[in-house]
Amino acid sequence: MSAATIDLATARAAGVPAEIAVFSYYRNAEQHGANLLFRLLKHLDDPDAQIALSQHLADETRHAWLWTERIVRAGAKPLVVCDGYQVRMPRDGLDLLALTVVVEQRALRRYQHHLRRPNLDPDTEDVLKNVTKDEAWHIDWIRKLGRATAEERGEAKRFDDAIARYRAVDREVVEHLEAAEQELSGGATVD
Secondary structure: OOOOEEOOOOOOOOOOOHHHHHHHHHHHHHHHHHHHHHHHHOOOOOHHHHHHHHHHHHHHHHHHHHHHHHHHHOOOOOOEEOOOOOOOOOOOHHHHHHHHHHHHHHHHHHHHHHHOOOOOOHHHHHHHHHHHHHHHHHHHHHHHHHHHHHHHOOOHHHHHHHHHHHHHHHHHHHHHHHHHHHHHOOOOOOO
């Protein structure tokens, strides 16, 4: 592992400040979200979906940039997170849509939770508010498109089943990440 690459479970031992590790994790999640959306572009022919996907993709990359800037303002450099949120990507468009819903919902919950953290510095609060304001729109349009796509394919139940499947995986990933964050922060809740 290079000096700029970190696993959240070992970040504390490496002397990485908890906030830099968490901000790097957020940055990583936004970058992977952009990758997920980029993959969706190949699966959706509808011009309106292409427009919404393009805006959503722009938002995700902007969010990653906001976290990058926040890390730099904290006097650090972004870390490459080894155990990031989205490691394996599905190949089917409907599954990509379902995974996107789950990922966006989790991001919204994490950011809202972090906003309630006591003694939140104004700079981090500003980034969190900026990023959070886009998430509800992202969830809504992707969920509607996923359901419509599933119905068009005659697989109405498949989209909701895929969301349930990805939520189960998400719970496991989140448990691991929250345990790593607690270890990183010496037992305190990071978000």
